[in-house]
Amino acid sequence: MNCLHFIDEGKEIYVDSFFMKTDNEGMEKELFIKQLRQGIYLLDEAHESTGYLVIGKNKACLIDTMNGYTNLKEVVSKLTDRELLVVNTHGHPDHIFGNVFFDEVYMNPSDYELAATFTDNPEFNKAGLHFPPYKPIQEGDVLELGGRNLEIYNLPGHTRGGILLLLKEERLLFTGDSINHHLWMQLDGCPPMEELVKNLDRIMFLEKEADFILHGHARDFDDISLLPCMRQGALEIAQGKTGEDEDYHWFGGIGKQHHFKLNPDKHYSQLHSVICYRPE
Numbered sequence: 001m002n003c004l005h006f007i008d009e010g011k012e013i014y015v016d017s018f019f020m021k022t023d024n025e026g027m028e029k030e031l032f033i034k035q036l037r038q039g040i041y042l043l044d045e046a047h048e049s050t051g052y053l054v055i056g057k058n059k060a061c062l063i064d065t066m067n068g069y070t071n072l073k074e075v076v077s078k079l080t081d082r083e084l085l086v087v088n089t090h091g092h093p094d095h096i097f098g099n100v101f102f103d104e105v106y107m108n109p110s111d112y113e114l115a116a117t118f119t120d121n122p123e124f125n126k127a128g129l130h131f132p133p134y135k136p137i138q139e140g141d142v143l144e145l146g147g148r149n150l151e152i153y154n155l156p157g158h159t160r161g162g163i164l165l166l167l168k169e170e171r172l173l174f175t176g177d178s179i180n181h182h183l184w185m186q187l188d189g190c191p192p193m194e195e196l197v198k199n200l201d202r203i204m205f206l207e208k209e210a211d212f213i214l215h216g217h218a219r220d221f222d223d224i225s226l227l228p229c230m231r232q233g234a235l236e237i238a239q240g241k242t243g244e245d246e247d248y249h250w251f252g253g254i255g256k257q258h259h260f261k262l263n264p265d266k267h268y269s270q271l272h273s274v275i276c277y278r279p280e
């Protein structure tokens with residue numbers, strides 16, 4: 001059998017390379033696990049969405065549960081035996097459906113209602129799947145894992161209750177879908193672009209606190225300068241510098257997409273970067 005080889009905290013461990021699950025159409029959904037640093041794992045579910053496992057001396061934290069193709073509780077138990085805290089960066093289905101494998105999950109209350117629009121579905125109950133209750137988490141909270149602390153910051157934009165998690169000691173910023181290369185701001189409930197710029201300005205100091213961003217669809221690190229570059233793109237849209245913007249076709253209709261420039265001296269996991277938005 002293929003195995004991924006991990007070296008974690010000095011001891012070698014082996015994990016089955018694929019936690020394979022088949023969806024309704026018979027497509028195989030693989031979970032790709034990558035060790036980024038000692039005790040920090042990237043969990044890429046079928047290249048659809050990405051979560052992270054951060055292991056401290058006393059506790060571990062799972063950041064997002066993806067689409068629920070994989071029994072993440074089992075996966076995590078192969079990587080750590082620490083007490084596990086589970087956090088959703090925001091209330092979208094591709095970040096929360098795997099909550100069904102856990103007893104409680106932290107989420108910003110501003111996204112409870114949004115999350116319920118996806119999870120309050122009798123089909124889940126029929127299938128024997130139950131979503132656990134949420135525990136509130138928001139700016140000012142700190143998850144103390146033992147030698148590693150995750151500080152929480154609010155960033156309303158992509159969703160009202162989007163949070164960022166700063167892993168202080170490692171200078172890593174987990175951003176969910178709130179900061180990435182393909183920002184969706186065309187959704188119902190997304191604020192006007194000026195408001196996003198203001199909200200970004202409020203947390204821009206994080207540029208000095210972290211070296212890398214790990215977002216909710218990533219396969220590797222992005223330089224922290226993705227944050228100011230994305231903010232610049234949002235500012236251009238707010239200022240109406242949108243003459244060259246193209247249509248953006250998505251399952252909810254047709255919006256616009258605005259390309260933003262990255263810093264040519266920095267390293268990113270991808271170069272194509274856009275903000276999608278609703279034209280006025």
Ligand SMILES: [Zn+2]
Nearest residue numbers: 090092158177
């Ligand atoms: Zn999202």
